[in-house]
Amino acid sequence: MPLPAEVVERARYLVLDLVGNIVRARHDAESTPALLAAARALGFAAGNSGVFGDPARYTPAGAAFLNGTLAHSLDFDDTHAAGSLHPGAPVIPAALAAGEMAGASGADVLAAIIAGYEVTCRVALALPAGEHYNRGFHPTATCGAFGAAAAAGRVFGLSGDQIASALGIALSQSAGSLQFLANGAWTKRFQVGWAAMAGLTAATLAREGFKGAADALEGKHGFMRAYAPNPTPERALQDLGTVFELMKTAVKPYPSCRYGHAGIDAALMLRSELELKPEEIESVTYGVSHAGMLLVGLPPEKKGNPQNVVDGQFSGPFVLSAALVTGAMGWDSYKLLNDNVIRAMLPKVHCEHDDAIEAEFPRNMSGKVTLVARGQTHVRTVVVPKGEPDNFLSEAELRAKFAGLTDAVLGAERAAKLADAVLAIDSTQDVAALMRLAAPLMAARLAGE
8 A cells, every 4th residue: 555645745854854953963963073983983984874964984783873863962853742752863864774785765765764653653652651751761762763673674675573573672772761861961862873773783683584572562571561651552553554643743943852842932922022122021931741841841940050952952941041032942042051141031931830731741742931021921822833743844944944954064055955855765766875965075076076
């Protein structure tokens, strides 16, 4: 049965969005130098697989690991609200690395990516996500390992039994902790790249006949029962093949935790409507769900005093302050972590649990901003943040985001060619050609520069 046209189109958009993140993170994320040095030390820079924005070539495992880590390094990658995860970052790099290994077409890789999204999101829904989070797990990494294995296995053309083995092997590698919140650690991005590599490794082992654990997801000691207290395994299969969770995946317009985006939307609206100056703002309250409070609101003393980029990405006070002070919240906003005006705004912004917003979770990552300025109180509630499936970005907006991330690395002309190639991925006979186009030096040679 052919995939619905709208699903294929949305998948192409999601690949474009992720590639833009990878290219910029390769050159701009503060964790990248250490990441690349470790990759070289481990022998990953000794193959023929590509990393977006990098002229070097890597082993397939190294490429999956690096692309996956870079994809999540800006925290600007796609999100699935009900699953509380970022499905693209582990899945797409695994599928592309498998595609280069197999000499696969872009159409096969795109179909595999769609399969990987479904597995990742549906496993998260079966946990369910909130209870998994409450145990301290990071579902992008934990669930993502299974989606990455499914995607790579689909590229390799594995049988049903082989896919089951791949999932059983992924079970032994599924890991991801929220402890990164304690000190702004880079492990959040690392464990997502590791999930991409884990999935590729699992599928490769299964391809070669290596036996994985049976009933990896629903078994007595399988993923769902070990990683959450009350799983519903049957939820993973609900409406499979007719309802695509990929279509419920959102794209971020701002490079920060998705739970802050409704607040940023509301803050930007209020700033524009009221023509506010920072000194006129007396107080700001951001109402969020319990899950949102965990990530962007607690503990308040830490969220109100971010010390690094990761702290800023998970600080409701910082992202709202940046939006209110500058009228924007982009990657360059993190250069303002120690800006005097931002610092003066931070104590005025507080996060709190809101029952009405909780009622929207997990279907929506909603938020409510209550702002007091000039002696008056103004309230804006955003139920569906910009970029969500019901408020999705247009192709022009996606291209603008891509250009904003990649022009500085590849140059505007080269970046536009890469965007065109990614959006035509399903007509590419060999996906390796797409990977080469994203390497700055290789792109220059191909262009005759």
